[in-house]
Amino acid sequence: MRFACIVAFHYGALNHQALIMRILLVNPPNCGRSIPEERYGITSIKQIFRGEPLGLEVLAGNLADHDVRILDMKADPTSLQEALSSFAPDLIGLTAMTCEAQTVLKLATEASQSLPATIVVGGVHASADPQFFNREPVDWIVVGLGKQSFRELVSALDRGDATPCVPGVTKTQPGAPLMLTPRAFGPGDLAEEKAPRYDLVESYRPHYTLKTLGLQLGFVTSAAGCPYDCSFCSVSTLTNERYLTAGIASVIRDIQQLEAPVIRLVDANTFGNPRHAMQLAEAIQEAGIEKQFLVDVRSDTVVRHPDLLKCWKDIGLRAVVIGFEEIEDTALGLMNKENNASTNLKAIDVLHRMELSIVGDFIISPDYTELQFVELGDFVREQQIDLPMHTILTPLPGTQLYKQMQKQITVHDLDYYTLTNAVVPTGLDEEAFYQHYAALLSEGHQSAKV
Ligand code: SF4
Incomplete structure (x- = not known):
């Protein structure tokens, strides 16, 4: 359907006029x-x-x-x-x-x-x-x-x-x-005066379901960018390392537009400004919004601000996505994660005690040994990660990791940069590497409960 406009010309019909493109x-x-x-x-x-x-x-x-x-x-x-x-x-x-x-x-x-x-x-x-x-x-x-x-x-x-x-x-x-x-x-780059045109994808909406869990999701954003600079991640480059938070009113407006019972806040780092996150929780409560929420949070934020998590739990937080990435400190240090394994464990404990589901992101380095695969599987089981998400460490162009690994890259075809392929040589025999990886994914899918 075309938007009505009193002075409407097809683009290219006249120069320097108000046109509808x-x-x-x-x-x-x-x-x-x-x-x-x-x-x-x-x-x-x-x-x-x-x-x-x-x-x-x-x-x-x-x-x-x-x-x-x-x-x-x-x-x-x-x-x-x-x-x-x-x-x-x-x-x-x-x-x-x-x-x-x-x-x-x-x-x-x-x-x-x-x-x-x-x-x-x-x-x-x-x-x-x-x-x-x-x-x-x-x-x-x-x-x-x-x-x-x-x-x-x-x-x-x-x-x-x-x-x-x-x-x-x-x-x-x-x-x-x-x-x-x-x-x-x-x-100003958040351009939040106008609501997203959710209506333009209405015919596709049945596809926006997390089928394995039977969840119908609606997407909302409450922040952009990230102040951290993990070596594998390109999020901070999108805003030149600035962390920008959306106006509370615009986030509430967007949540209220969606009929989906579960709202996924698709920010890379939702609680990056804890004060803003607390204000948002209070506004959701004041608006009488009764929905469930999924958010991405760093483990050190969980440990430093359990009160914030509790507040969100009270207004409908259902699950927390955490980038644990690795289970030991040396690997986390190499990723410039500015976090450690002990904090990850403390965050898991806080979230379990609050009965919040944990979606855990883990990154498997192509040089993983058999023992490392076993230890990661044990960790996921012992720590009762509700939905583990395993990807393969990939030097994406534009990241620090790309600069570090550029000379080792053997797969240059970008079609393979799905985060589920090793684009540098594997430490294990390649087929064995993928068999171990497939086994981890399979176990994670079977036990998924979010
Ligand atoms: S991985 Fe997470 S914490 Fe690290 S830079 Fe990316 S968004 Fe920020």
Whole structure:
């Protein structure tokens, strides 16, 4: 449906007028490849990403003057051509994690062969390695948190400015270095005046269910970035290491828009500002919101602020996602986690005593020995981690880890950067490594209870 507008022209019909652009925002399909499956027939190790494309919903919310649609190819993988022919977008925005980067380039090429739209790419990989997208048919690259900068780009193009200078956004120049004006990220980059366009994905919503646990989830964001700088993680680069918290009123507004009984706060570090987190809990209570919540919290935050966790438990906190990553201090130190194994154990104890479920993220280094696999399995069982999530340590472009491991990388095809493939040689025989990994995943899935 087009937005009504008294003075509405198709983009390109007139210069320097208030125009309505047709904008298609594309969430790419699940597309990663699997070394254990292709080399050893181990089919149980597949990374499937689910959940609504909140980043695109936020972008759409901030483009109220335009006709915006969201195409979620994770829910409907074969829908691009139909969307292009029925909607004929003037501008196509695509987002990509690293393992999706090559697929997004293919989608952009397919789209550009069908119609003459402006193509903009953003998201995690564009932010970590913008040079990757400095090629045809991409026209613009959004680097870092793009909620506000994408809006500024669209407004400039809408005004007829074909070469605007928007900090954090760069025009592609295939064959030449990118010219990027760095963006000083601040609260304005949360662009939270307008609510996310949750309505644009209504037809996909049945797909946004955690099937194994039968949970219908709605996504909300309450913060962006992270003040820590773990070597494997690219979150802090999205905001140049700034931690930005959303206005309490906007978070409440977004929660109230969703019918889903469980709200996943998809911030990388939800309680990074404990005072803000406490105010948010109080506001949720005052608003009479009766939902359950899943949040990402560091273990040292749990240990330092058990009162905060208790308060959230009282307003519906159901489970806490914690990046334990490793079970001993040397490995945590190498990751620059600024945390230790003893604090992880204390946090587990606090959460068990509060009867909060624990989703535990663990990172398996490719040089793991058989004994380390056994010890990790024992740890998960003994500590009663309700839902263990095991990934393989992956040097993602743009991270400190990438710089450290660059020379060891033997798998350069980004389709394999799903966090479930070893892209550097394994310490164990490779097949044995994946068999141990598959066994850990299988045990975790069987005992999952969140
Ligand atoms: S892993 Fe977590 S704590 Fe570390 S930088 Fe990333 S978001 Fe922050």
